Amino acid sequence: MSPREEQDTVHPHQPAYSDEPTRVRQLVSEFLTDQSGTSLGGDGLEVRLTAGADARDDCAVYDLSSPMSLVVGSDYVRGPKFVLYELGLLSGFDIGYYLAVANISDIAAMGATPIGLLSVVRYPHEVDDAEFREVMAGIHQGCTDCGTLNVGGDIGNAERIILSATAFGVCKPGSALMRSGARPGDLLCVTGPCGLLGAAVAYFPRRDTFAKALPEEVERRLLDGWKRPRARVAEGRVLGTKSYATACQDTSDGLKATVEQIMQASGVGFRVYEDDVPVDPAVAMVADLMGAEPLALAMSASSDFQLAFTIDAGDLEKCRAEFDLAGLDFFVVGEATNTGRAESVNGLGAVRPLPGVAWKHQKSDISLLVTDPVED
Amino acid sequence: MSPREEQDTVHPHQPAYSDEPTRVRQLVSEFLTDQSGTSLGGDGLEVRLTAGADARDDCAVYDLSSPMSLVVGSDYVRGPKFVLYELGLLSGFDIGYYLAVANISDIAAMGATPIGLLSVVRYPHEVDDAEFREVMAGIHQGCTDCGTLNVGGDIGNAERIILSATAFGVCKPGSALMRSGARPGDLLCVTGPCGLLGAAVAYFPRRDTFAKALPEEVERRLLDGWKRPRARVAEGRVLGTKSYATACQDTSDGLKATVEQIMQASGVGFRVYEDDVPVDPAVAMVADLMGAEPLALAMSASSDFQLAFTIDAGDLEKCRAEFDLAGLDFFVVGEATNTGRAESVNGLGAVRPLPGVAWKHQKSDISLLVTDPVED
Numbered sequence: 001m002s003p004r005e006e007q008d009t010v011h012p013h014q015p016a017y018s019d020e021p022t023r024v025r026q027l028v029s030e031f032l033t034d035q036s037g038t039s040l041g042g043d044g045l046e047v048r049l050t051a052g053a054d055a056r057d058d059c060a061v062y063d064l065s066s067p068m069s070l071v072v073g074s075d076y077v078r079g080p081k082f083v084l085y086e087l088g089l090l091s092g093f094d095i096g097y098y099l100a101v102a103n104i105s106d107i108a109a110m111g112a113t114p115i116g117l118l119s120v121v122r123y124p125h126e127v128d129d130a131e132f133r134e135v136m137a138g139i140h141q142g143c144t145d146c147g148t149l150n151v152g153g154d155i156g157n158a159e160r161i162i163l164s165a166t167a168f169g170v171c172k173p174g175s176a177l178m179r180s181g182a183r184p185g186d187l188l189c190v191t192g193p194c195g196l197l198g199a200a201v202a203y204f205p206r207r208d209t210f211a212k213a214l215p216e217e218v219e220r221r222l223l224d225g226w227k228r229p230r231a232r233v234a235e236g237r238v239l240g241t242k243s244y245a246t247a248c249q250d251t252s253d254g255l256k257a258t259v260e261q262i263m264q265a266s267g268v269g270f271r272v273y274e275d276d277v278p279v280d281p282a283v284a285m286v287a288d289l290m291g292a293e294p295l296a297l298a299m300s301a302s303s304d305f306q307l308a309f310t311i312d313a314g315d316l317e318k319c320r321a322e323f324d325l326a327g328l329d330f331f332v333v334g335e336a337t338n339t340g341r342a343e344s345v346n347g348l349g350a351v352r353p354l355p356g357v358a359w360k361h362q363k364s365d366i367s368l369l370v371t372d373p374v375e376d
Numbered sequence: 377m378s379p380r381e382e383q384d385t386v387h388p389h390q391p392a393y394s395d396e397p398t399r400v401r402q403l404v405s406e407f408l409t410d411q412s413g414t415s416l417g418g419d420g421l422e423v424r425l426t427a428g429a430d431a432r433d434d435c436a437v438y439d440l441s442s443p444m445s446l447v448v449g450s451d452y453v454r455g456p457k458f459v460l461y462e463l464g465l466l467s468g469f470d471i472g473y474y475l476a477v478a479n480i481s482d483i484a485a486m487g488a489t490p491i492g493l494l495s496v497v498r499y500p501h502e503v504d505d506a507e508f509r510e511v512m513a514g515i516h517q518g519c520t521d522c523g524t525l526n527v528g529g530d531i532g533n534a535e536r537i538i539l540s541a542t543a544f545g546v547c548k549p550g551s552a553l554m555r556s557g558a559r560p561g562d563l564l565c566v567t568g569p570c571g572l573l574g575a576a577v578a579y580f581p582r583r584d585t586f587a588k589a590l591p592e593e594v595e596r597r598l599l600d601g602w603k604r605p606r607a608r609v610a611e612g613r614v615l616g617t618k619s620y621a622t623a624c625q626d627t628s629d630g631l632k633a634t635v636e637q638i639m640q641a642s643g644v645g646f647r648v649y650e651d652d653v654p655v656d657p658a659v660a661m662v663a664d665l666m667g668a669e670p671l672a673l674a675m676s677a678s679s680d681f682q683l684a685f686t687i688d689a690g691d692l693e694k695c696r697a698e699f700d701l702a703g704l705d706f707f708v709v710g711e712a713t714n715t716g717r718a719e720s721v722n723g724l725g726a727v728r729p730l731p732g733v734a735w736k737h738q739k740s741d742i743s744l745l746v747t748d749p750v751e752d
């Protein structure tokens with residue numbers, strides 16, 4: 001047996017490690033077949049994947065036959081610091097799925113149709129073939145559920161698990177949704193409740209310190225946000241194709257940070273109607289346990305992938321009808337102002353700065369919400 | 377002073393750490409200005425960067441006004457295992473520069489013009505603001521020297537330094553150079569000597585174990601391959617635009633691995649003329665010190681960014697003339713055969729399997745070349 005053949009042999013009762021190109025290729029090839037020749041794009045945009053991951057070339061190749069706008073973005077996903085993965089609450093499949101959706105969400109936020117994902121998956125020797133394959137399977141499924149393909153990237157060894165990706169998409173020329181177009185008087189909308197993923201991170205690591213655990217179905221709902229997040233591709237396409245949204249961004253930093261960022265990019269202010277912000281019951285239950293205000297937890301740092309957008313009040317009815325027709329939903333939660341400030345107002349007319357803790361890398365700490373903080 | 381203002385203040389005599397978005401933005405903004413509105417593409421391809429990194433949106437946006445092929449690829453660059461960086465021989469600027477060129481090289485290998493790079497730079501607390509800024513400056517310079525722009529990506533904290541990127545480029549519809557087009561009888565060519573970067577990795581970590589060090593100018597040449605690698609964009613464009621190359625790949629895995637990969641993709645064999653393979657004098661000197669064969673070291677695992685390509689013999693003269701006109705060069709080093717084997721032949725007609733150790737992730741070991749191995 002040559003040294004090469006020895007490397008290629010998987011012993012059935014031993015974990016097998018995947019840092020040898022030939023074996024890695026065998027492991028992942030089932031997720032990368034039959035791509036070349038696929039038509040992508042939609043909305044009259046002519047996009048054909050000429051050489052996908054199955055072509056195993058230096059790059060993937062697309063033929064673009066009509067004028068269009070191309071949007072591209074990259075997001076790294078915390079590897080070892082993925083706290084719920086470390087706690088054993090998320091599988092390799094889950095974090096692969098999350099990586100794909102987190103990146104495709106940025107394409108959705110531009111109102112574009114995703115045409116592909118490049119994934120970077122590096123992993124240490126302790127990660128065996130089965131776990132590695134699960135991560136790749138999760139990326140594959142995340143792409144499939146968003147109607148797109150994992151067209152390649154980089155796989156190999158590293159000291160710690162590293163997950164990063166790049167997504168790209170296309171839209172009609174000039175129709176990409178920016179953060180900078182909100183005007184005073186526009187309505188502020190969001191496609192669904194925020195804060196679920198942040199609430200999960202606030203809850204699970206300190207679960208044993210609470211007086212009692214949440215019911216199993218609530219815990220499952222909290223985890224589902226991480227396990228099967230949804231990129232709002234369909235919503236983004238409605239908003240972009242018809243130019244309904246004057247500004248748009250995904251809520252991957254939490255709703256408060258998102259509103260503040262649209263505010264800064266557009267040079268406006270925002271007033272949020274506190275009673276109109278949808279709060280997921282699971283988020284409210286975690287807030288109760290923490291002794292925090294539900295609205296504040298819902299608006300804080302949280303890797304949700306809702307879309308926050310602004311719309312001219314005159315377009316609201318048409319946009320709502322189109323969403324309804326497609327089985328989609330959104331909530332009007334405030335309005336753009338000319339104050340340059342982000343504030344909220346309750347049913348009694350009391351105005352305050354936006355509640356919650358905005359995401360600022362490692363400086364943000366959800367425990368700031370807690371009136372009676374739990375030590376970790 | 378508010379907590380936010382405190383975070384934003386850089387104390388002159390203390391290292392400052394960069395994981396706070398506002399400060400990071402200030403640190404890198406000098407590299408990301410005045411992008412939006414730039415025309416890119418060339419060769420009659422109409423590409424306009426509508427929203428670059430300066431737009432600070434979810435994604436960068438390009439308007440593509442004519443039919444074209446789009447090529448995309450991602451490469452992770454070893455962070456902590458970047459051995460020459462760990463030895464203090466490469467600076468933060470150098471590894472940033474390398475990250476950009478390594479990724480743009482894949483675009484060059486497709487015969488395409490790079491239109492942008494997305495960079496992922498994550499770093500631990502021990503990396504201070506000055507070092508982080510150097511990495512970003514290196515990425516910026518690498519892009520500039522390749523005629524393209526760093527249009528965004530991901531910046532933030534991690535346990536170890538992580539460098540990854542995605543490059544994308546465009547070429548005339550259908551003109552992307554694949555690995556799969558080589559035909560028996562085609563000539564095998566390479567744009568320059570290979571093995572310099574591998575020789576540097578073979579030399580510096582065991583420098584003190586050799587009888588004597590190499591002269592300073594040779595050491596400088598070995599390091600220069602890592603410090604200022606060059607993506608062969610101009611060469612790729614000549615090969616792609618005029619369809620000279622029947623197959624093309626960059627030599628980032630070393631020449632032996634590259635020849636084997638083109639062979640597999642094209643379903644041919646290759647015969648390399650040993651006397652015609654250019655060997656850099658610095659590589660030969662390292663091989664002598666190691667007791668290895670210079671040609672074997674030149675063809676082994678090495679992150680060079682030359683282009684290896686095949687060409688119909690009838691096109692050689694025209695292609696050579698066009699390279700000359702542009703001040704570019706290449707070497708004919710062999711020919712494609714129908715044997716399905718990669719072998720080399722010396723001046724005496726002796727045939728053997730291709731010399732050298734091909735790159736196979738962590739399984740490749742340059743010390744296999746050494747007849748009298750030096751222990752590390």
